Amino acid sequence: MKKPIITLAVSTIVGIGTVFGGVSFKTEAASLSSLKDQQDKIHNQRSSVNSTINQAKQKIDSLQGQQVDVKTEMKRIDLAIGDTNTKIREKQAKVDDTKAQIAKLQSDIKVIQERIKKRNDLLKERARNYQETGGMVNYLEVLMGSQSFSDFIDRANAVSTIMEADQEILKQADADKKELETKQAQVEKELSSLQSMLKELQNMNQQLNGQRAEKDKLLGSLQAQEQHVQEDVMNMEEQNQVLASQEASIQKAIQMEQQRQAELARQQAAAQASQSKGSSGGGSSASSAAPPVTGGSFMRPAVGPISSTYGPRWGEFHYGVDIANPGANVPIVAAADGVVAVSHYSQSYGNVVYITHSINGHIYTTVYAHMQVRMVSEGQVVSKGQQVGIMGSTGEATGQHLHFELYNGPWKYHSAINPMGIVPL
Numbered sequence: 001m002k003k004p005i006i007t008l009a010v011s012t013i014v015g016i017g018t019v020f021g022g023v024s025f026k027t028e029a030a031s032l033s034s035l036k037d038q039q040d041k042i043h044n045q046r047s048s049v050n051s052t053i054n055q056a057k058q059k060i061d062s063l064q065g066q067q068v069d070v071k072t073e074m075k076r077i078d079l080a081i082g083d084t085n086t087k088i089r090e091k092q093a094k095v096d097d098t099k100a101q102i103a104k105l106q107s108d109i110k111v112i113q114e115r116i117k118k119r120n121d122l123l124k125e126r127a128r129n130y131q132e133t134g135g136m137v138n139y140l141e142v143l144m145g146s147q148s149f150s151d152f153i154d155r156a157n158a159v160s161t162i163m164e165a166d167q168e169i170l171k172q173a174d175a176d177k178k179e180l181e182t183k184q185a186q187v188e189k190e191l192s193s194l195q196s197m198l199k200e201l202q203n204m205n206q207q208l209n210g211q212r213a214e215k216d217k218l219l220g221s222l223q224a225q226e227q228h229v230q231e232d233v234m235n236m237e238e239q240n241q242v243l244a245s246q247e248a249s250i251q252k253a254i255q256m257e258q259q260r261q262a263e264l265a266r267q268q269a270a271a272q273a274s275q276s277k278g279s280s281g282g283g284s285s286a287s288s289a290a291p292p293v294t295g296g297s298f299m300r301p302a303v304g305p306i307s308s309t310y311g312p313r314w315g316e317f318h319y320g321v322d323i324a325n326p327g328a329n330v331p332i333v334a335a336a337d338g339v340v341a342v343s344h345y346s347q348s349y350g351n352v353v354y355i356t357h358s359i360n361g362h363i364y365t366t367v368y369a370h371m372q373v374r375m376v377s378e379g380q381v382v383s384k385g386q387q388v389g390i391m392g393s394t395g396e397a398t399g400q401h402l403h404f405e406l407y408n409g410p411w412k413y414h415s416a417i418n419p420m421g422i423v424p425l
């Protein structure tokens with residue numbers, strides 16, 4: 001549907017060109033082919049943006065796949081941590097138990113040691129008494145005091161039994177003590193083995209926690225990368241949408257250019273016949289606060305002082321010129337005749353309008369951002385000075401102002417030029 005119109009138009013121009021001579025014909029044919037070139041360029045940009053979007057989406061898939069892998073690893077590590085923690089608790093309980101056992105053994109040993117000591121003291125005391133009082137005599141006295149031989153035997157036996165019993169009790173106590181000490185040594189060995197197992201488990205747990213922290217970090221990095229690519233895709237999708245709209249508006253601009261050229265040809269024909277009255281004025285602005293329509297291709301888009309110029313600002317680059325005006329209902333007007341390429345709400349620009357201008361066959365694009373309201377729609381033809389919206393502070397804006405951008409050619413991300421000297425600001 002596009003092609004036949006152009007073919008028809010070109011043949012019309014060829015006709016006019018033949019009538020009015022070479023120079024003007026060449027310029028106008030060139031301006032049309034330049035418009036067509038711009039359109040092709042946008043078309044190529046779109047397919048390039050589309051393939052970049054596809055690449056980005058593949059990258060997102062891959063990043064998401066990697067995240068799934070990392071999460072699987074995290075699950076495995078979490079389960080292992082849970083497992084070692086359970087084992088640590090079990091071993092710790094055993095260690096506590098064994099320690100209690102050792103404490104009990106130690107107190108038992110102490111009791112026996114005390115008993116042995118008491119017994120020893122008693123025996124020593126008795127031995128000392130024997131010596132001091134001539135124990136043997138006393139002993140003999142006991143024996144000599146016997147009434148009869150059998151009494152003597154009884155007494156002798158009794159003495160020896162008492163001594164033997166003392167020895168036996170001592171021996172038994174000593175054996176008990178040795179047994180307890182053996183048991184304590186054994187339990188202590190058990191304890192040290194338990195403690196080394198516990199230490200091993202704790203090391204393992206520490207290692208697992210380290211691995212888990214690493215995976216957390218990795219996942220965080222993958223998520224950040226994915227978010228970054230997602231933002232790129234969103235940005236590119238907005239670019240794509242703007243490019244598509246521009247393609248349509250340039251198509252319309254081509255038609256306008258054709259009409260303009262046809263009108264120009266008619267006027268030239270009329271001028272040859274009589275005197276021309278060709279005066280073009282006529283601003284269509286209704287609001288008193290609208291800027292006056294000036295001569296030339298471009299005019300100022302709003303009334304108010306320039307609060308920020310094109311160039312580096314706050315460590316970034318300011319791609320436009322800001323016109324600030326705190327008044328109520330400050331009109332924003334088209335800086336030149338054109339076609340509305342984009343009229344939408346953007347996260348950063350807020351309410352924004354893009355206008356495609358064909359100035360002597362060359363495409364310019366102007367952007368009007370942060371508007372309170374938009375008053376034109378995509379595809380609409382606007383004339384210089386026509387109101388397109390009201391100044392505001394929508395999107396990423398501080399204070400009420402117009403953020404105005406100019407592009408040499410169609411809109412392209414981060415390629416706005418300085419409008420000073422082109423647009424009378």
Ligand SMILES: [Zn+2]
Nearest residue numbers: 320321322403
């Ligand atoms: Zn700005």
